[in-house]
Amino acid sequence: MNPDEMKKTAAKAALEYVESGAVVGVGTGSTINHFINFLGTIKGKIEGAVSSSESSTARLKALNIPVYDLNTVSDLPVYIDGADESNHYLQLIKGGGGALTREKIITAVSKKFVCIADQSKLVDILGKFPLPVEVIPMARSYVAREIVKMGGEPVYRENFITDNGNQILDIHGLEIMESAKLEAQLNNITGVVTNGLFAMKPANVLILGTPEGAKTIYPK
Numbered sequence: 001m002n003p004d005e006m007k008k009t010a011a012k013a014a015l016e017y018v019e020s021g022a023v024v025g026v027g028t029g030s031t032i033n034h035f036i037n038f039l040g041t042i043k044g045k046i047e048g049a050v051s052s053s054e055s056s057t058a059r060l061k062a063l064n065i066p067v068y069d070l071n072t073v074s075d076l077p078v079y080i081d082g083a084d085e086s087n088h089y090l091q092l093i094k095g096g097g098g099a100l101t102r103e104k105i106i107t108a109v110s111k112k113f114v115c116i117a118d119q120s121k122l123v124d125i126l127g128k129f130p131l132p133v134e135v136i137p138m139a140r141s142y143v144a145r146e147i148v149k150m151g152g153e154p155v156y157r158e159n160f161i162t163d164n165g166n167q168i169l170d171i172h173g174l175e176i177m178e179s180a181k182l183e184a185q186l187n188n189i190t191g192v193v194t195n196g197l198f199a200m201k202p203a204n205v206l207i208l209g210t211p212e213g214a215k216t217i218y219p220k
Protein backbone atom coordinates (compact mmCIF):
# COMPACT_ATOMS: atom_id res chain seq x y z
CA MET A 1 0.00 0.00 0.00
CA ASN A 2 1.45 3.39 -0.94
CA PRO A 3 1.30 6.47 1.34
CA ASP A 4 -1.62 7.97 -0.57
CA GLU A 5 -3.69 4.81 -0.07
CA MET A 6 -2.85 4.95 3.63
CA LYS A 7 -4.00 8.59 3.77
CA LYS A 8 -7.25 7.53 2.11
CA THR A 9 -7.73 4.72 4.65
CA ALA A 10 -7.34 7.17 7.54
CA ALA A 11 -9.64 9.71 5.87
CA LYS A 12 -12.43 7.17 5.42
CA ALA A 13 -12.19 6.05 9.05
CA ALA A 14 -12.62 9.67 10.21
CA LEU A 15 -16.19 9.71 8.87
CA GLU A 16 -17.32 7.94 12.02
CA TYR A 17 -16.49 11.11 14.02
CA VAL A 18 -18.79 13.30 11.92
CA GLU A 19 -21.92 14.16 13.89
CA SER A 20 -25.32 14.28 12.22
CA GLY A 21 -26.72 17.77 11.74
CA ALA A 22 -23.49 19.44 12.83
CA VAL A 23 -21.00 21.77 11.21
CA VAL A 24 -17.70 19.92 10.62
CA GLY A 25 -14.28 21.54 10.90
CA VAL A 26 -12.25 20.66 7.81
CA GLY A 27 -8.48 21.12 7.52
CA THR A 28 -6.08 21.29 4.61
CA GLY A 29 -3.74 19.00 2.70
CA SER A 30 -3.55 15.83 0.65
CA THR A 31 -5.00 13.63 3.43
CA ILE A 32 -7.88 16.01 3.99
CA ASN A 33 -8.58 16.13 0.27
CA HIS A 34 -9.53 12.45 0.57
CA PHE A 35 -11.66 13.25 3.60
CA ILE A 36 -13.49 16.01 1.70
CA ASN A 37 -14.34 13.51 -1.04
CA PHE A 38 -15.73 11.08 1.55
CA LEU A 39 -17.62 13.92 3.23
CA GLY A 40 -19.29 14.58 -0.10
CA THR A 41 -20.85 11.11 0.09
CA ILE A 42 -22.64 11.96 3.37
CA LYS A 43 -23.25 15.66 2.78
CA GLY A 44 -26.99 15.30 3.39
CA LYS A 45 -26.19 14.26 6.95
CA ILE A 46 -24.30 17.43 7.95
CA GLU A 47 -25.21 21.09 8.17
CA GLY A 48 -22.01 22.17 6.48
CA ALA A 49 -18.35 22.88 7.16
CA VAL A 50 -15.85 25.47 8.27
CA SER A 51 -12.57 25.31 6.42
CA SER A 52 -8.95 26.13 7.20
CA SER A 53 -7.95 27.25 3.70
CA GLU A 54 -9.15 28.72 0.45
CA SER A 55 -8.23 25.46 -1.31
CA SER A 56 -10.33 23.27 1.01
CA THR A 57 -13.18 25.79 0.76
CA ALA A 58 -13.11 25.49 -3.03
CA ARG A 59 -13.16 21.69 -2.85
CA LEU A 60 -16.06 21.68 -0.36
CA LYS A 61 -18.05 24.13 -2.46
CA ALA A 62 -17.43 22.07 -5.59
CA LEU A 63 -19.22 19.22 -3.79
CA ASN A 64 -22.07 21.55 -2.81
CA ILE A 65 -21.18 21.38 0.87
CA PRO A 66 -22.09 24.72 2.49
CA VAL A 67 -19.03 26.49 3.96
CA TYR A 68 -19.63 28.84 6.88
CA ASP A 69 -17.62 31.76 8.19
CA LEU A 70 -16.21 30.60 11.53
CA ASN A 71 -17.54 33.78 13.15
CA THR A 72 -21.07 32.52 12.62
CA VAL A 73 -20.42 29.11 14.22
CA SER A 74 -20.42 28.78 17.99
CA ASP A 75 -20.56 25.00 18.29
CA LEU A 76 -18.00 22.89 16.49
CA PRO A 77 -18.06 19.30 17.82
CA VAL A 78 -15.19 18.05 15.68
CA TYR A 79 -12.27 19.29 13.61
CA ILE A 80 -10.62 16.85 11.22
CA ASP A 81 -7.19 17.63 9.81
CA GLY A 82 -3.89 16.08 8.79
CA ALA A 83 -0.40 16.64 10.19
CA ASP A 84 3.20 16.63 9.11
CA GLU A 85 4.35 14.87 12.30
CA SER A 86 2.73 13.58 15.48
CA ASN A 87 4.43 12.33 18.62
CA HIS A 88 2.86 9.79 20.98
CA TYR A 89 1.22 12.59 23.01
CA LEU A 90 -0.51 13.61 19.75
CA GLN A 91 1.37 16.90 19.77
CA LEU A 92 1.78 17.87 16.15
CA ILE A 93 3.80 19.77 13.63
CA LYS A 94 1.47 21.25 11.02
CA GLY A 95 1.70 23.84 8.30
CA GLY A 96 3.57 22.04 5.54
CA GLY A 97 0.89 23.44 3.25
CA GLY A 98 1.01 26.84 4.94
CA ALA A 99 -2.47 26.70 6.50
CA LEU A 100 -1.27 26.58 10.11
CA THR A 101 -2.86 29.78 11.44
CA ARG A 102 -6.40 29.06 10.31
CA GLU A 103 -5.90 25.46 11.42
CA LYS A 104 -4.92 26.58 14.89
CA ILE A 105 -7.92 28.90 15.10
CA ILE A 106 -10.35 26.11 14.17
CA THR A 107 -8.58 23.79 16.62
CA ALA A 108 -9.15 26.36 19.36
CA VAL A 109 -12.88 26.52 18.61
CA SER A 110 -13.46 22.78 18.22
CA LYS A 111 -14.39 20.37 21.01
CA LYS A 112 -12.49 17.44 19.50
CA PHE A 113 -9.55 17.40 17.09
CA VAL A 114 -9.28 14.19 15.05
CA CYS A 115 -5.97 14.01 13.20
CA ILE A 116 -5.64 11.76 10.15
CA ALA A 117 -2.35 10.68 8.60
CA ASP A 118 -0.43 7.86 7.00
CA GLN A 119 1.66 5.81 9.40
CA SER A 120 4.93 7.56 8.50
CA LYS A 121 3.79 10.70 10.36
CA LEU A 122 4.03 9.13 13.83
CA VAL A 123 7.46 9.90 15.34
CA ASP A 124 9.15 9.66 18.73
CA ILE A 125 10.54 13.20 18.68
CA LEU A 126 9.11 16.13 16.73
CA GLY A 127 11.36 18.29 14.56
CA LYS A 128 12.66 16.28 11.66
CA PHE A 129 9.95 17.97 9.60
CA PRO A 130 10.90 21.69 9.46
CA LEU A 131 8.62 23.67 11.79
CA PRO A 132 6.61 26.34 9.91
CA VAL A 133 6.23 29.80 11.42
CA GLU A 134 3.86 32.32 9.82
CA VAL A 135 5.24 35.86 10.01
CA ILE A 136 4.08 39.35 9.11
CA PRO A 137 6.20 40.10 6.00
CA MET A 138 8.02 43.18 7.39
CA ALA A 139 9.07 41.20 10.49
CA ARG A 140 10.54 38.22 8.62
CA SER A 141 14.26 39.00 9.02
CA TYR A 142 13.86 40.08 12.64
CA VAL A 143 11.96 36.88 13.49
CA ALA A 144 14.60 34.82 11.67
CA ARG A 145 17.38 36.41 13.76
CA GLU A 146 15.48 35.67 16.96
CA ILE A 147 15.03 32.04 15.90
CA VAL A 148 18.77 31.72 15.21
CA LYS A 149 19.43 32.99 18.77
CA MET A 150 17.18 30.16 19.98
CA GLY A 151 19.30 27.60 18.10
CA GLY A 152 17.02 27.04 15.08
CA GLU A 153 17.85 27.32 11.39
CA PRO A 154 15.07 29.35 9.74
CA VAL A 155 14.60 29.05 5.98
CA TYR A 156 12.38 31.52 4.14
CA ARG A 157 9.71 29.67 2.10
CA GLU A 158 10.20 31.63 -1.11
CA ASN A 159 7.39 32.39 -3.56
CA PHE A 160 4.77 31.42 -1.00
CA ILE A 161 2.11 33.67 0.54
CA THR A 162 -0.38 32.34 3.08
CA ASP A 163 -4.14 32.78 2.72
CA ASN A 164 -3.70 35.58 5.29
CA GLY A 165 -1.18 37.46 3.10
CA ASN A 166 1.81 36.53 5.24
CA GLN A 167 5.12 34.66 4.78
CA ILE A 168 6.53 31.42 6.22
CA LEU A 169 9.85 30.60 7.85
CA ASP A 170 10.53 26.85 8.14
CA ILE A 171 12.78 26.02 11.09
CA HIS A 172 15.23 23.21 10.38
CA GLY A 173 17.53 21.40 12.77
CA LEU A 174 15.18 21.07 15.73
CA GLU A 175 14.81 18.16 18.12
CA ILE A 176 11.76 19.27 20.06
CA MET A 177 11.77 17.98 23.63
CA GLU A 178 9.53 20.63 25.23
CA SER A 179 6.89 21.24 22.59
CA ALA A 180 4.49 23.43 24.56
CA LYS A 181 7.33 25.63 25.81
CA LEU A 182 8.71 26.11 22.29
CA GLU A 183 5.22 26.80 20.91
CA ALA A 184 4.76 29.61 23.43
CA GLN A 185 8.30 31.00 22.99
CA LEU A 186 7.96 31.25 19.22
CA ASN A 187 4.52 32.84 19.45
CA ASN A 188 6.01 35.42 21.78
CA ILE A 189 8.37 36.82 19.14
CA THR A 190 6.95 40.08 17.83
CA GLY A 191 5.87 39.64 14.23
CA VAL A 192 5.04 35.94 14.54
CA VAL A 193 1.41 35.23 13.69
CA THR A 194 1.63 31.64 14.90
CA ASN A 195 3.79 28.55 14.58
CA GLY A 196 2.95 25.03 13.46
CA LEU A 197 3.39 23.33 16.82
CA PHE A 198 0.08 22.04 18.16
CA ALA A 199 1.29 21.12 21.64
CA MET A 200 -0.71 23.29 24.03
CA LYS A 201 -3.87 21.92 22.40
CA PRO A 202 -2.85 18.59 20.82
CA ALA A 203 -5.08 16.26 18.85
CA ASN A 204 -7.54 14.13 20.83
CA VAL A 205 -7.42 11.19 18.46
CA LEU A 206 -4.96 10.15 15.76
CA ILE A 207 -6.17 7.86 12.98
CA LEU A 208 -3.23 6.33 11.16
CA GLY A 209 -3.61 4.69 7.79
CA THR A 210 -1.57 1.48 7.72
CA PRO A 211 -1.41 -1.45 5.27
CA GLU A 212 -3.46 -3.39 7.83
CA GLY A 213 -6.18 -0.72 7.91
CA ALA A 214 -6.96 2.30 10.06
CA LYS A 215 -5.37 2.33 13.51
CA THR A 216 -6.77 4.65 16.18
CA ILE A 217 -4.30 6.12 18.67
CA TYR A 218 -5.04 8.09 21.83
CA PRO A 219 -2.57 10.36 23.61
CA LYS A 220 0.01 8.56 25.74
Ligand SMILES: O=C[C@H](O)[C@H](O)[C@H](O)COP(=O)(O)O
Binds near residue numbers: 028030095097098099
Ligand atom coordinates in the same frame (compact mmCIF):
# COMPACT_ATOMS: atom_id res chain seq x y z
O1 LIG B 1 -0.77 23.39 6.14
C1 LIG B 1 -1.07 22.23 5.96
C2 LIG B 1 -1.54 21.32 6.99
O2 LIG B 1 -1.02 21.52 8.26
C3 LIG B 1 -1.56 19.84 6.62
O3 LIG B 1 -2.47 19.25 7.48
C4 LIG B 1 -0.24 19.13 6.77
O4 LIG B 1 0.76 19.81 6.04
C5 LIG B 1 -0.33 17.67 6.30
O5 LIG B 1 -0.59 17.63 4.94
P1 LIG B 1 -0.74 16.28 4.14
O6 LIG B 1 -2.02 15.66 4.53
O7 LIG B 1 -0.71 16.71 2.70
O8 LIG B 1 0.45 15.43 4.48
